[in-house]
Amino acid sequence: MRTLILFTTVMMLAIGTNAMAADMGKHHSGGQGPPGTHGMSTTAPHGAHGAMNSPDPSKADYSTTRWSDQRRFRVSYVPSKSAPAINTLQSWTITLTDRTGRSVPDAVIEVDGDMPEHEHGLPTEPQVRSLGEGKYLLEGLKFHMPGWWVVKLDITAAGTTDEASFNLKLQ
């Protein structure tokens, strides 16, 4: 029996290395449209702050598409790596639309990240630049510890500012 369990686990590893680390993939915005689709056609997720302030990371929302806190922007991202690895630089391609689903091409996005269970933020200072047509490239993300991370995007466009926070679990 034990051999069978071991065999199964080894096979699981062989089939999907880092399956445990792929929380981002697993918790992919259930029921919502894929990143970049029409925001109004989907049910709004629980507010970002609600998820961010959750004392229990197991109950946090790990969606990669969500509304900003005041529902001014619909924000989604696609990471450069399918499972974010510890301690390597990675980037996100962010897609930004407004309430009506129109792309927002001229936003200024500032990035902050932290581990709510610790007392520190990111080991790097990421940068964001526009790729045009409501897409943005966020570069220089690095997570140097396993655990629950929150990446906050402070978005300013057309004279309005709003914040969207994404939860990540690094293994």
Next chain:
Amino acid sequence: MRVQRRAVWWAGLALAACLAVIVSARAVSQASGATSSSDGAAELTMLRSLWIGSLSPPPDDPSNAYDTDPRAARLGRALFFDTRLSANGAVACGTCHLPDLAFQDGRPRGRGIADVPRRTMPLLGVAHQTWFFWDGRKDSLWAQALGPPESPAEHGISRTRVAVLIREHYREAYETIFGSLPVLPPGLPEYARPADDDPEARRAWEAVPETARDAITRVYVDIGKAIAAFERTIQPGPAPFDHYIQARLRGEAGAAARAVSAAAIRGFRLFVGKARCTNCHAGPLLTNGEFHATLVPPVDGQSPDPGRGDGLPKVLADEFNCRSRWSDAQPAQCTALRFVNRDAEAAARAFKTPTLRNVAARAPYMHAGQLRTLPEVLRFYRDVGKRVRDVGHGGLSDAELVDLQAFLESLTGPVYALDETASAAASSKRSKTDPRRKVAP
């Protein structure tokens, strides 16, 4: 009577055999681990992440065009052990980074020409790092290698003297790799260097014509790149715990149980679980390479060391950093500098997380050798964890600290580095498999 005694003997033997089976079954059960298959899968994932088999070759350093050149590594090896590159003819890199001690010196603080304020860093797997020195004041291994020669307490020599010595003793090897040795004018003041700590040396340096200063620095930079190419070959070999992981990954419970003690396995589970050591000591080298303020007290009678608080402005302004004219990288390739965290508050009194490979063979500990033994380090982290969340380690019992120690002791393996007898033919292939030899258990 005799028959009876024999019967008792056989009964005893049978009992002993039964006990042995039970004990070994328990050992196998402990070794093969977890109670459910999902726990087992999670544990295997964690084991694989720490396994030396998961260690990829060091990343290429874009700022050093010679970092994988075996000829540069051979020259770098010779320079690493050459005591002529010092003020008193008695200090080389290898004086503090001793091959027989896994390239460190076992002293609380290094000693070159004079006493150095910090602990000699281990060089195992050093080419995998992003930042160098305890405070990360350098962003490449070659830039790091150019610090100690001009430090008065370490080699106490100048780049001008180094360039002259290269011309005298290494011209052929240098020119094979880097091309013609830049012309050095006669009569150079050999103590001349752009020093902050020696006004006379700086005045002499500024009196040297700019073209000659550039020629001297060119040679100095090139030998740093050669030393880095050698240091890149300093790598850890498999430790007992790696044998345990390999057996677990292959599903060989018996071999796993034989590889390490039950205490070491319990220690591993604490290390990745309740004690949260993997928060900083993650991956096959058991370090995240980043900076953390652990609040370890300074050496008795000394003021606190600012650590990264000093290192951060230094690396940004460093004459040899990735964006400097001496780097071989395009500015866009200097990602560490481009995205560096400039938060001075986070940097204050923070020090780089060292590897835990061979840690048990490397007392004393911390950035200035403040703690003498592993039990002292473990007690320190248990206590400081009650005050600082970032380094919190849970409520650990004394027995659990003993288990953690057993795990740390199972991380000591062989050390590999480029061999001085490596043949030119074998090493001219520019392969990832540099000829290496085992230099210490």
